Amino acid sequence: MGGVRFFPPFTFNQGVMVPIKTGLPKASTRNGTYTGLRNEHFAQDFFLGMRYALPPTGDLRFNVPHPLNVSWTGSKNAQSYGPHCLSYGSDRSKFRQSEDCLTINVVRPHIGSPGLLPVGVYFYGGGNTGGGSSDPRYNLSFIVSKATAMNKPFIAVSFNYRSSIWGFISGNQVSGTGNTNLGLRDQRLALHWIQENIEAFGGNPSKVTIWGGSSGASSVGVHLIAFGGRDDNLFRAAIMQSGSPLVETALPGFAAQNAYRELTQLTGCSQTEDTLQCLRDVPPDDLDFIVESLSEDNPLILDALSLPTLDGDIIKAFPSLLLQAAAFVRVPIIIGTTTNEGSSFVPGDLEGPENLERYLARAWLLPNVVVQNLLSLYPPPQSDIKSLDFAEGLDNAIFFQAAELLGDLVLIASHRLTCETFSKHAKCFSFRFDALASGGDTVLGAASGVTHGAEIGPVFQNTDGFGFKRNPFLNQSQCYFKMSELMGEMWINFITDMNPNGSSERSIDDIIWPAYDLQSPLNMVFGDPIPWRTEMDTRRSEAVRYINRINSGVMGR
Template sequence: MGAIRPGTRRHSITMLTSSGKPFIAVSFNYRLSAWGFLSSQEVVDSGNTNIGLRDQRLALQWVQENIAAFGGDPAKVTIWGESAGGMSVGYHLTAYGGRDDGLFRGAIMQSGGSISVSPASYTVFQGSYDDLVSKVQCSDDEDTLQCLRDVPFETLNAALNGTGGSPNYRFAPVVDGDFIPDRGSVLLKKHRYVKVPIIAGTNTDEGTAFGPFGINTTEQFYEYLTDAKYGGTTKLPHPVAKRILQLYPDDPSQGIPEYLGSERVPSMGYQWRRTSAYAGDVMMHANRRRQCEAWTETSTPAYCYRFNVHAADVPLLMGATHFEEVAFVFNNIEGLGYHGGKPFDGTPESYKQLSKLMASMWASFIHDLDPNSGIKNSPVHWDPYGRRKPVDLLFDANVTSHMEPDTWRKKGMDYINSRADVYGR
């Protein structure tokens, strides 16, 4: 799962396998922050890039060697993740240029995929590396990387972690010419990925979790795009930023969440709904759409979805935001592991029925590579994405879940994907 944290009851496989499609779940930890993703020229030269992803790869190899002893079949492995976990799955699909090491036969990516929002080049993190080296008094060493290795854990950990629980450094996966040989968009365009069936999807209002706050004017939105102000992370060329302003106009009815109609939310920023729509597309939706398109180009099955339900554990204003589908996929009706509100509290029976449907579809895909194989007495059928007929399964509890054309905010997402180079992905 994304944002790896201590164990939680939120992700109970027992509830997920109640549909009659049993499987064995294997979870594992991997190194995070600088421990797993330290990047610089020195790290590249040493061949120790993207260690966190290599940890994951080693775990997948362990499964191949040992799962039979637990009653599992090494030939029937599905890798699965959400958010950072979904991105990790995407990296394994394109690892070493799509080299198939026989580690898995299917993949599930929830709100994450092969086109990552991470910087493409290690050079982005050189300054952070140099600053860290200086902070722990390694600057004068001829081999600064070895010096970092020799620094006591407590000293290095204190340097990495800021006050209030926020990290001082935000290292992330980078293109290294090895595990990640190129930008994700390039690898998908060249079809350099493992050709296995996938489930890939996002939540309608992802952007309420990722968009900036406090943007009240178009001028401020422009500064967010071009100068990385207001929490922006990418400095776009001015012509690209101007086109984004056109494709994401100052019209709240085109923003998110949709249920607000033409209403604005001044407390979040007069243009919050506008900037949130853009943020969701650039962080999640455009990437997911391109992933599904790429799979159809090699006639590889892709089951794509859009989750469109506001659960009870987050404020209504957030809509169907990031992570909200997880409780439904795991059929966690009781809200085990949730403490600040439970997803199904006070919701109608249709929410529980949707959860049952989604859990059955995920289990069926893991078991049979077909999400429809275990579905009984339901009008819902999940069609694969088509090159001539691109479709998502819209998961909804207020209306019957159904297939929809994958054309929503098409112009904006198409443009974002066409300029993957300036986004560095």
């Protein structure tokens, strides 16, 4: 169970699958024609590394993305992924990187269809400091194959966008130029490119679902509230895995301004009349080296220059206030978290209560009264650690206290507020992922629980574990595989029908994922040893309510 099934090329003819001729696929976009690749094993066509914007280099560095304004005759090859945008962290050495990185990819089933297919657009995560569309963990072929086997084919799209200072530089000198939230604007331009060109690949521009994980999910959330919730008809549904519209923002004149000043000093730009133009003129390798050094020597500065900006434009106000005002695009959403999100955010040097208190004050810039309130709402566990929602192993009470607190602070409280708000205006399907990956990718392994990102393998149907340090499906139970199969089917149903239960309100084995409702706020729990069940979304309700009360006034979101 868990092996990859391969399909021969076929087409639909009155409901019957029949073979079609093979050959290199071509697609004619508004700028010109591309030649892609045909993968016979998956029966899919790949169009990879296509530009959707001009290179953000030279004077276009730290500038809003510019649409591609060139055309060509003949055909260009679209047969390999473009380089990742410049990024920092653990993935830096794994992938080819470049400042010239704004490319887009299309994976389509190799079928002849009587109509245009729905489109799923994936936004990768990486904390706004890294990531890229060629990461094999996000290989789109597996879920596209499953969709085709279900007779619910869709076209999958991924793309690169600028991250870290290259995509989220902020400060007073930046905000006045309009060149804010560049990574988000890259994403927006990619969505416009899809509207203009996806028909050339067999996709339906009116049936687009945007879909992301981690910071990619938060980006998806931002596009729901972008420009005050203006609906530009770029998508009809959204999926957020461990992310929400409630992104923490960088406030001009606050931490980001100090970080910008530090960057200009390190680059010799601090005394120039136009510091932003000076930064554009720094050789790319030199600037990249300086930013990489910051990521190692002073990561808080890099973090401050990697946050979205409250710019009064694409992010018009604090996201929590926009949600409160119902200023968002009202489309169906799937949104959820893992059980132990916070385990991935606990710093490794917390050895006592005073260190946690200091960390919240210094790293999160929280007032002392807020720190004390949080510590009282999240006391260290007094009973057996196993009574918490963690696997056996680590018996460090401070770790578990910090993990619960940070998980709620970063993701879980925002998830709940999003569900409560969206469910008043559109269908909202909430989930909690509660199945341990096989070994996981964390230092603590199973002791840290069901951590941030644990759902990625099952959602993508990546049963061979491509791209993972350890295959999350390795030595897993039949229950885990059954849970994964259900998740894949429900994600496919949502992309094709805007409902995880499918157009007939039924999924496999007649399982129903109920929509979230204020009177009955239910999560679908995907887990192991119980593959699926529902629960009331009320965990740590008092603490979560407190966090959501301080969103705009303290948290900057």
